[in-house]
Amino acid sequence: MQKCCLITGASSGLGRALALQYAAAGWQVLAIARSGERLQQLSQQSPWIRCLVLDLTDGAAVEASVSQIKQLMPRLDLLILNAGTCEYVDVADFELAAFDRTFAVNFFSVVAAVKYWMPLLHESTRPQLAVVSSLAWLFPFTKAQAYGASKAALSYFTDSLRLDLTGQGVEVCLIEPGFVDTPLTRKNDFAMPFILPVEQAAARMIRAIDAGKLRYRFPKRLAFSLALLNLVPYRWRQKMAAGMRSE
Ligand SMILES: NC(=O)c1ccc[n+]([C@@H]2O[C@H](COP(=O)([O-])OP(=O)(O)OC[C@H]3O[C@@H](n4cnc5c(N)ncnc54)[C@H](OP(=O)(O)O)[C@@H]3O)[C@@H](O)[C@H]2O)c1
Numbered sequence: 001m002q003k004c005c006l007i008t009g010a011s012s013g014l015g016r017a018l019a020l021q022y023a024a025a026g027w028q029v030l031a032i033a034r035s036g037e038r039l040q041q042l043s044q045q046s047p048w049i050r051c052l053v054l055d056l057t058d059g060a061a062v063e064a065s066v067s068q069i070k071q072l073m074p075r076l077d078l079l080i081l082n083a084g085t086c087e088y089v090d091v092a093d094f095e096l097a098a099f100d101r102t103f104a105v106n107f108f109s110v111v112a113a114v115k116y117w118m119p120l121l122h123e124s125t126r127p128q129l130a131v132v133s134s135l136a137w138l139f140p141f142t143k144a145q146a147y148g149a150s151k152a153a154l155s156y157f158t159d160s161l162r163l164d165l166t167g168q169g170v171e172v173c174l175i176e177p178g179f180v181d182t183p184l185t186r187k188n189d190f191a192m193p194f195i196l197p198v199e200q201a202a203a204r205m206i207r208a209i210d211a212g213k214l215r216y217r218f219p220k221r222l223a224f225s226l227a228l229l230n231l232v233p234y235r236w237r238q239k240m241a242a243g244m245r246s247e
Contacts, residue, residue: 002028002074003027003028003078004027004028004029004073004074004075004076004077004078005022005027005029005030005076005078005079006032006069006073006076006078006079006117007019007029007030007031007032007082008032008056008080008109008113009033009082009083010029010032010042010051011031011033011034011035011038011039011042012035012038012182013180013183013198014198014201014205015083016038017198017199017202018080018082018202018205019031019042019049020042021199021202021203021206022206023045023046023048023049028074029048029049029050030051030052031043031050032052032053032056033051033053033083034053034054035053036051036053039051039052039053052065052072056083056105057101057104057105057109059112062109062112062116063116066116066120069120076117076120076121077124077127078129079117079118079120079128079129079130080130080132081109081110081113081129081130082132083105084105084106084184085101085102085105085184086102086144088146089146098146099145099149102150103149103153106147106150106153107150107153110131110154110157111157114129114161118170126171127170127171128170128171128173128212129173130172130173130175130205130209131157131158131172131173132205133155133158133174133175134147134151134177135176135177135217135223135226136148136151137149137152137155138227138229138230139229139230139237139241140238141241142190142244151176155174155176158172158174159215171212172214173213173214173215174214175208175209175216176215176216176217176218177205177218178193178195178218178219179192179194179195180195180196180197180198180201181195181196181197181198182198190244193222193225194219194221196219201218205218
């Protein structure tokens with residue numbers, strides 16, 4: 001039986017690469033994002049890709065999408081909540097709306113998707129939920145107060161969710177990537193160690209989900225370096241973080 005997955009943030013970057021790779025592997029894919037044009041282009045790449053235009057920050061629209069999803073997909077085996085945004089903020093003049101926008105996409109949209117879409121997984125023989133967070137929250141990066149905090153919240157949410165889903169048969173995979181070459185990182189003006197091409201990153205994520213990993217941090221060299229930095233005295237760690245600022 002053909003497997004089916006839903007991928008948010010599939011109009012660009014990691015989500016797009018995941019959609020193409022799952023479709024190439026014979027999965028039926030429902031690609032979700034706001035940009036209808038880019039989704040349309042994506043769906044032309046494979047007969048297995050369908051698309052749904054949706055603003056994930058609109059909770060009512062996410063709830064209403066359940067019936068559309070049921071029409072577009074025979075069932076759901078894998079839900080990949082990948083959509084995200086990164087806005088850098090200026091500490092001298094905090095724009096509160098930037099925090100609202102970032103948390104709306106990176107955190108609250110995931111909570112809404114879990115609430116409304118998780119029940120769709122229940123008919124699958126191997127129901128899986130994958131949540132795309134980031135390694136960014138492990139280390140204080142400059143101007144990343146909104147992004148890093150939203151991903152810290154998301155990682156906590158996912159680990160905690162997994163606990164309460166124990167016994168319900170749903171596998172929960174928390175994915176924390178390092179730097180990947182996508183439109184999201186192309187605006188960065190700082191060094192991005194161990195940055196990966198997007199196709200390679202997507203392939204690694206697919207292997208981790210398939211292997212049933214609880215948490216997948218990659219690339220290992222960056223994850224390991226950040227873990228080591230967490231072991232050094234706090235004051236030194238703060239100095240190292242300050243040394244990475246671009247100004
Ligand atoms: N690239 C990296 O180095 C990196 C590292 C760690 C974690 N991540 C995480 O990986 C995920 C994918 O990032 P990416 O690098 O592939 O970024 P990207 O190329 O900018 O893609 C982001 C995707 O999210 C969608 N999106 C944003 N806001 C949305 C909304 N309100 N409703 C629906 N869809 C929305 C965008 O589509 P539309 O604009 O068409 O809506 C787009 O498809 C994000 O969660 C990001 O935080 C990325």
